[in-house]
Structures are given as C-alpha cells and as structure tokens.
Amino acid sequence: MVGEPMNICVLGGTGFVGTALVNRLARDGHWVVVPTRNPEHGQHLRVLPTVELATANVHDPSALDRLVTGMDAVINLVGILNEHGRCTFQLVHAALAQKLVAALKAARVRRLLQMSALGADTGAPSRYLRSKGEAEAHIRAAAAHLDFTILRPSVIFGPGDSLTNRFANLLRLSGGFLPLARPQARFSPVYVHDVTEAFARALSDRKTHGQSYELCGPQVMTLEQLVRTTAQAAGLRCLLLGLPDPIGRLQAALLGALPGKPLTLDNFRSLTLDSVCADSGCERLGIAPRTMAQILPGYLPSPATPGNSRAMA
Numbered sequence: 001m002v003g004e005p006m007n008i009c010v011l012g013g014t015g016f017v018g019t020a021l022v023n024r025l026a027r028d029g030h031w032v033v034v035p036t037r038n039p040e041h042g043q044h045l046r047v048l049p050t051v052e053l054a055t056a057n058v059h060d061p062s063a064l065d066r067l068v069t070g071m072d073a074v075i076n077l078v079g080i081l082n083e084h085g086r087c088t089f090q091l092v093h094a095a096l097a098q099k100l101v102a103a104l105k106a107a108r109v110r111r112l113l114q115m116s117a118l119g120a121d122t123g124a125p126s127r128y129l130r131s132k133g134e135a136e137a138h139i140r141a142a143a144a145h146l147d148f149t150i151l152r153p154s155v156i157f158g159p160g161d162s163l164t165n166r167f168a169n170l171l172r173l174s175g176g177f178l179p180l181a182r183p184q185a186r187f188s189p190v191y192v193h194d195v196t197e198a199f200a201r202a203l204s205d206r207k208t209h210g211q212s213y214e215l216c217g218p219q220v221m222t223l224e225q226l227v228r229t230t231a232q233a234a235g236l237r238c239l240l241l242g243l244p245d246p247i248g249r250l251q252a253a254l255l256g257a258l259p260g261k262p263l264t265l266d267n268f269r270s271l272t273l274d275s276v277c278a279d280s281g282c283e284r285l286g287i288a289p290r291t292m293a294q295i296l297p298g299y300l301p302s303p304a305t306p307g308n309s310r311a312m313a
C-alpha cells in the first residue's frame with residue numbers, strides 16, 4: 001500500500017491524529033511538510049528524517065500558497081473542538097477550506113485529503129458540525145480542479161487522545177464519580193491507527209477521488225458504555241450519574257465558562273446527534289477496525305503502572 005514517494009503537506013500534522021499520520025507517511029517513504037503556529041507543538045516530529053516543520057500561519061493566503069506549491073498532495077487535519085477568541089469554527093474549518101481550495105487551484109495541485117467529522121452538515125445542530133459541513137461544501141464545489149477524498153470519523157481513540165485520557169483523568173480526580181451529560185448518545189469509536197491507515201490507503205488510490213468515507217470502529221456504544229470501557233481498561237472505579245438534558249445543558253454552560261472548557265454548549269449540541277456510520281468506509285477501504293477493548297489496555301495507565309497517582313499514594 002506504499003506507492004511512489006510523494007511530497008505531502010499535512011496541515012494540522014502536529015496534533016493527535018496528525019502525529020500518528022505523519023509518522024505513518026514518513027514510514028511509507030514520503031516527504032512531509034508540517035506547518036505549525038508554534039514549532040514547540042511539533043518537537044516530537046523532528047526525529048523523523050523526511051519530515052520538515054514549517055512555522056506558518058495557514059490562514060494567510062500567501063503563506064498557504066507557498067506551502068502547497070510543488071506538493072503532490074495536501075492533507076488538511078486542522079480542527080478545533082472549542083472556539084477561542086478569534087479562532088472560530090468558521091475561520092478554522094470553513095474559511096480555511098475555502099482558502100486551501102483557492103491555493104491548490106493556483107498551484108495546480110490536484111490531490112486533497114480532507115479530515116471532516118461524522119455528522120458534518122451545513123444543517124447540523126452544532127456550530128462545530130456546521131462549519132465542518134461548510135468546509136466539505138467548499139471542497140466538493142471545486143471538484144473540477146480537485147481530486148479530493150473526505151474522511152468522516154466518529155470519535156477517535158488512541159495514545160494521546162483527548163477522549164479516553166480525559167475520562168480516565170476525570171475519574172481518577174473524582175474518585176470515580178462522574179455526572180454525565182447525554183449518557184445515551186451513541187458513538188462508534190475508531191482507533192487512530194485505523195484512521196491513519198484509511199488516509200494512507202486513500203492517498204494513492206484513484207478510486208477514492210471525489211468520494212467520502214465514514215470511519216467507525218466495529219462497535220456502537222453509548223457515551224456511558226464508552227466511559228465504563230475506559231474505566232475498566234484503566235482499572236478505575238466508575239460511578240456514573242446520567243444527567244437529564246436540561247441539567248446536562250446547564251452543566252455544559254457552566255463547564256464551558258471554565259479554563260480549558262471541558263464541555264461546552266456547542267459540544268452538547270453535537271452530542272444530540274448519534275455519531276455512528278451509515279456505511280462502512282473502513283470496509284470499503286479494506287480495513288478491519290479494532291475495538292477499544294483490544295487497544296485501551298496498551299496505553300491507559302492502570303493503577304499498577306508506576307507514575308499513576310493512585311499507585312504512588
């Protein structure tokens with residue numbers, strides 16, 4: 001599945017998914033440029049000999065032009081779950097996709113892999129999902145000059161995620177007690193290396209041009225089951241209190257005002273939509289996705305692991 005070595009620019013390549021993907025692309029022999037707002041965010045990629053970190057503002061059209069010129073393919077992973085100051089969903093998802101499409105056209109680069117999200121739609125209930133839907137629309141509208149592939153995962157788990165690690169930390173801090181908004185919201189968590197496999201396969205497969213792929217794990221589970229599975233793998237106590245929607249909404253409003261915004265009203269609105277696949281993109285790409293139970297014990301520290309606060313207490 002490796003194909004010819006390519007020059008690839010990975011926007012958002014320093015993050016959780018980006019780190020796994022850039023490592024994978026480097027291992028496959030590709031030359032990779034990773035723009036970042038802050039080179040500290042990409043320090044861990046410096047050890048990869050075919051990877052170059054570039055400090056750049058990807059929202060500046062001329063910087064974007066320079067980054068994509070001469071590339072064989074561009075992958076856009078840039079995304080935020082919460083808005084901060086001027087970094088709105090509109091700017092980071094929709095406007096960036098529009099600028100990227102223009103830059104690719106000017107540089108005559110045809111291949112684009114776009115990271116979207118399951119449920120992305122211009123009519124979705126949250127601003128996050130609507131802006132991801134707008135980004136997709138900008139890309140689809142450029143089909144005449146773009147060979148695009150859109151990847152739409154459910155929630156992604158793996159080492160360094162902000163899903164299972166966050167719940168494990170919360171359970172550790174709270175002694176296992178967690179009031180949970182939208183406990184019956186359904187997900188199909190997908191392993192980060194199954195997601196990067198999907199990108200790697202799509203990259204050099206012409207059949208994926210103009211297509212989108214929903215990426216799900218093999219199981220559908222509620223948020224409550226997801227947290228219990230995390231707790232079990234980490235050997236943590238787990239006492240969950242499912243909140244009715246009016247209280248869950250209030251919890252989101254309060255937590256959204258805290259530093260770090262553990263949950264926001266916009267997150268809550270995303271949770272009103274099940275994040276499960278209607279068609280199996282993994283299967284279409286020949287990938288057999290792995291379960292949380294298979295993977296979690298490999299990276300979540302259990303109470304017996306040195307460095308865990310309970311083990312040290």
Ligand SMILES: NC(=O)c1ccc[n+]([C@@H]2O[C@H](COP(=O)([O-])OP(=O)(O)OC[C@H]3O[C@@H](n4cnc5c(N)ncnc54)[C@H](OP(=O)(O)O)[C@@H]3O)[C@@H](O)[C@H]2O)c1
Binds near residue numbers: 037078087153155
């Ligand atoms: N994680 C999931 O469960 C999940 C599920 C579905 C879809 N997705 C999508 O997958 C993509 C990657 O997610 P992730 O979990 O890897 O996110 P992440 O760890 O937070 O990484 C985000 C990346 O985007 C860049 N970025 C963030 N804000 C930016 C801004 N204002 N301007 C320019 N660059 C910015 C960061 O680059 P620098 O900080 O280096 O500049 C970083 O490389 C996102 O598009 C996300 O919406 C994720």
